[in-house]
Amino acid sequence: MTEPLALRSLRLPDEAATDALAGRLAPLVSGAAGLPAGGRIHLQGDLGAGKTAFARALLRACGIKGRIKSPSYALLESYKISNLYLYHFDFYRFSDSREWLDAGFRDLLREDAVVLIEWPERAGSLLPPPDLLIYLSYAEPGRDATLAAHTARGLSWLNALALSPPSTPPAAG
Numbered sequence: 001m002t003e004p005l006a007l008r009s010l011r012l013p014d015e016a017a018t019d020a021l022a023g024r025l026a027p028l029v030s031g032a033a034g035l036p037a038g039g040r041i042h043l044q045g046d047l048g049a050g051k052t053a054f055a056r057a058l059l060r061a062c063g064i065k066g067r068i069k070s071p072s073y074a075l076l077e078s079y080k081i082s083n084l085y086l087y088h089f090d091f092y093r094f095s096d097s098r099e100w101l102d103a104g105f106r107d108l109l110r111e112d113a114v115v116l117i118e119w120p121e122r123a124g125s126l127l128p129p130p131d132l133l134i135y136l137s138y139a140e141p142g143r144d145a146t147l148a149a150h151t152a153r154g155l156s157w158l159n160a161l162a163l164s165p166p167s168t169p170p171a172a173g
Contacts, residue, residue, distance in 0.1 A: 002129050002150055004133070004148035004149055004150055005149045005150065005151070005152075005154070005155045006148070006149045006155055006158050006159075007146060007147065007148050007149075008146070008147045008158055008161070008162060009144065009145070009146050009147075010144070010145045010146075010147070011139065011142065011144055012050075012136075012139075012142050012143045012144065012145055013141060013142040014141065014142050015050075015053065017142065018050055018053060018054055018057060018142075018143065018145075019057040019061075021054070021057075021145065021161075022054055022057035022058040022060075022061050023057065023061040024161055025041075025058060025061075025132075025157065025161065026058055026061030026062045028156075028157045028160055028161075029041070029058070029062065029114045029157070030062045030063070030081075030084060030114065031084065033160065035153075035156065035157075035160075036112075036153075037083075037084050037112060037114070038084075038110065038111050038112040038113050038114055038115075039111075039114060039115070039131040039132070039153055039154070039157070040109065040115045040117070040128065040129075040130045040131050040132075041058075041114075041115070041116050041117070041130060041131065041132050041133075041134060042117050042120040042127075042130035042132075042133045042134070043055060043116060043117065043118045043119075043120075043134050043136070044119070044120065044121060044133065044134070044135045044136070045135055045136035045137055045143075046137070046138065048138075049136040049137055049138060049143060050136045050143050051118045051119075051136060052090075052118065054134065054136065055068075055088050055116045055118065056068045058116065059079060059086060059088065059116075062081065062084075062086060062114065063081045064079050064081065064086065068088075075089060075090060075091070076088070076089050076090075084112075084113070084114065085110070085112075085113040085114070086113065086114040086115075086116070087113055087114070087115045087116070088116045088118075089115070089116065089117045089118065090117075090118040090119060091117065091118065091119040091120060091122040091123055092118065092119040092122065109127075109128060117130070120133075129150040129151065130150055130151075130154065131149070131150065131151045131153040131154035131157065132147060132148070132149055132150070132154040132157055132158070133147070133148040133150060134146070134147050134148075135148070147161070
């Protein structure tokens with residue numbers, strides 16, 4: 001994979017902070033923030049580090065209603081909102097880097113679709129670079145996230161996230 005154009009590290013002390021990060025990214029990938037809709041996001045980290053939780057939060061923030069299933073067994077869950085397609089892949093079960101090609105997934109890696117890929121390293125170097133790679137790691141309590149922009153689109157997202165601090169709920173009174 002190419003060297004990232006920029007990196008940003010974030011401390012996510014709890015699930016709410018992970019959901020908030022996904023909520024801040026959702027308008028950028030869905031087109032709601034005025035940027036072109038679509039993009040590729042790769043999610044990496046150990047088992048249980050929060051990849052699926054982040055993907056679910058992002059899909060929910062993009063407007064997906066109802067149950068959001070993990071693609072661990074089906075390999076792919078797809079969604080559509082208006083004209084926007086969202087594809088959530090999980091390559092964990094792949095033992096050969098060419099399996100995703102054999103499954104016919106290449107055609108779904110469209111620029112105008114939101115593509116989330118968990119365990120992209122299982123596809124080796126056969127995947128195009130992500131716009132944004134999010135690496136999640138345990139940091140009790142919570143997790144750490146490293147966001148790496150690999151394209152101009154990813155860099156614009158990273159810059160937008162840096163300019164928009166997370167909102168905090170009002171104090172209970």
